[in-house]
Amino acid sequence: MSSKFKIFDPNTLRKFENLTLIASQVRAGAMKGERRSVKRGTSIEFADYRDYAKGDDLRRVDWNIYARLERPFIKLLEEEEDLAVHFLLDASASMDWPREGNRDHHKFIWSLRVLAGLAYLSLSSGDFVHITALRADHNHQWGPHRGRAYTVPLLQNLEKIYTRGDTNLDLALKDYALRTRRVGLCIILSDMMSPTYKDGLSALQSRGFEVAIIQVLSPDEVNPTLDGDLRLIDVESGIPQEVTVDASMKQLYQERLLAWQEEIGDFCLRRGIHFITAETSLPWEELILYQLRRIGVVR
């Protein structure tokens, strides 16, 4: 990646100001986090009563009820908690594509910008943000951090991430599910060019993660510009594939791509996973401002 090229150039940074508007709508409370937890906790908002049981904290007995009914009841209060947002970015070599042409259509750069936008929203909402770049050599980690003050460190950190090697998405997700202490919303940015992904997603779900997948594809992956008798070299694995590309072959490829996306989509639908596929020719902020809000990933 060229050192002169800035992922977060002034033009990109200006677009963050649009996100501020959403962030201000999302963030109603302060540091504590606004999201209502399913746990009954120590907040002041009443939820329900239940009978006292042996071993319950006596401080939580509602003595006024006890005085009136002479039976001990435990007052259940809703706990309000901050959300942990996990961003898992596929940093395999296949994300470093296309290697020429318009850099704004580069899958990894585009993914970083989307990630930065979403992370900024999360930081602004008082959520804990945890970023992990899944890479063959070692995973790059950042966070957890909370608060808008981490915006600049976030961007600085994201600019340091690079792509390398062959990532087994399935293994990487399973590993992440095992290692993470605090579960929450897990947003995965990947091209999903991997035959195995289901176990990893299941592992995340079984740990309690709410999972959203953004499949990132470049325009030439959707409409290949290849032609003739070719030996295609996979930049990630180096595995060659000989193929004669003509009009009918291109058509078959597009049908295969659509079938692949629908297969992932069907799996996600059954498992309650958000899934969206995005072409990098789409402005990244439009994905956040419009598409992700439509499917409820962003409020």
Place this chain on the structure above:
Amino acid sequence: MGGFGFLSLASLAFSALAIPIFLLYMLRLRRTDMPISSTFLWQQLVRDREANAPWQRLRLNWLLFLQLLILAVLVLALARPYQEVETITRGRIVLLLDASASMNATDLNGQTRFAEAQKIALDTINTLGEDDTMTVIRVGEVPEVLAAATRDRTVLRRAIREATPSVGKADWPAALTLAASGSLGVDELQVVVLSDGGLPDDLPVVPGEVLFVKVGESDSNVGITVLSVRQLPDQPPQMFAQLENFSTQGSRVILELRLDGEFYNSQFYTIPAGDVLNIVEADLPENFTKLEARLSPPSNASTPDYLRIDDVAYAVHAEAATGNVLLITEGNIFLEELFENLTGINLTVSTPEQGILRGDYDLIVFDSWLPNELPTKEDIFIINPTTSTNLFAVSGESTDTAIDPITGGVSIEDERTRFLDFSSVAIRNFQVLEDVSWADFLVETENGDPLVLAGEFEGQQVAILTFALSNSNLPLQIQWPILVANLMDWYRPQRAINVISLAPAEPIAIRPTVPADTVVIRKPNGERIRFTLDESPEVFFADTAALGFYDIEILLDGDIVQTDSFAVNLFDRAESNIRPIDTLTLQGSGGETVIRSTTGEETGRRELWRYFVYIGLIILGIEWWYYHRSRNRKIKPKAPFLQGTESEKARRWWAIRPSRR
């Protein structure tokens, strides 16, 4: 139609080329390396476990099928397939294509015999073997080699297709001589004569085998074989025509006469089978120059007339040039007989006692007598001048009559001494003339004394014979009428041409009788041909292949000073008799050879490789088209996943969207 076979069976071994074609389809192509983000989907797409092996499973492929088909067709072409067909001959062939007038007969279902001969010739070309050669000679008035000993069928076909029949007689002896000239160094020459007949009986024998192919079926034809116009002194012009029916059935015809293009007369005539009808039209009007006679069948004619070109004939009315001659003589039988027999001469005889009779004379002949004063208006011919006149002085008689035996004493290069030779003429004595510088000496003695002299004197044409006919043997010799005829031609200008009717392609000499610098000839089709008279006093014109009238204009400084016309007619009974012959007779040293008409007795091989090559080219074109069609086929582009209509987006996203938390 015979069987099929191959001339080069070994070429079928080329079919082994199918193996490399198969191998090329099984062999993996050398491909261009192309990095790509992920081969994941492509791998799924290809799903070919043998993808990395050097060979792949052979699949049904239209291109392979077409290429094998092309190979099969080309191998078959290389094997030179042939079909056995009946043909006239093979080998070294000289084809004599009769282009005489009779080949214009349309007795073959409306098609001319020449067209049928062309068809037979083309069929023969189609059955030529690869090593066979053919020479094509068009036998017209002048035989013409259209293609000389070539294997190139395109050249032969073009030569035959472009040949046209003539309207004249064919020169068969010359054609056969031409054919024989091609036999030098050739072992087996085949001479094929495509003709309907009209060949002379004394044709020379040619080396090699002669094959005769008869063309034509019918003999039904009526033609004009003679047409002429003549006018005797003091009589109206007369027409003489001869119509001849060559068929075996009687025929009724209409003869139409046109004078100078204007209709004059038409009449029905019935001509019995094989008979000749002579017609004399005795009372034609005076002032016309061209007579055209045309035969046509009546509307109810039962006998067809297949040859049309002998149904029209042309004649020029040459007005008789007459002259009044006064002969003054004591009595000279040689002179009187000669002048009486000269055409166009009105002779009046007088004696010296009667002197010059009153009358309008063009020429006055004085025989051994002269008046005191010579006439000044008329032309004069003086024989044996005895007294001096203003034209000459007589200095006496001489017996020194020796004549140069080499030159014959005759002045060469003079029209008046044409065909004249005085070497055998004996003269006893002659009058020696002086003061005759105005005259040319036509005949003189070794001493230079004139025997015959002629010239113009003050507008008069004067000729003098210096000896008496009775003192010479000249009147007994042929030189006498020649001399007088030459002198008469000089006195009285003749026509520029000496014939008024020619056969097609016959040359004619045009000799202006007045001073001229240009001769223009207008052909029957209106084309004008101009000749400039430089040194030669005459023009030879041979472009007379078309029937009709030819008009001659003789010009001096752009002005027409003389006109004349002649006609070209077929007038050939051998051509008008269109009955096709069955045998051809050649006269050789070994006796007479009779050749019967032949039709396809040999078996020829018509090669078919060209057709296979054509089929191969067509399949190649189809393959090219198929290949490019499959490469350039437009596909409907798929809409990107996040683009498209709202309903499409909804179907994609919301269908896979999980329920909200």
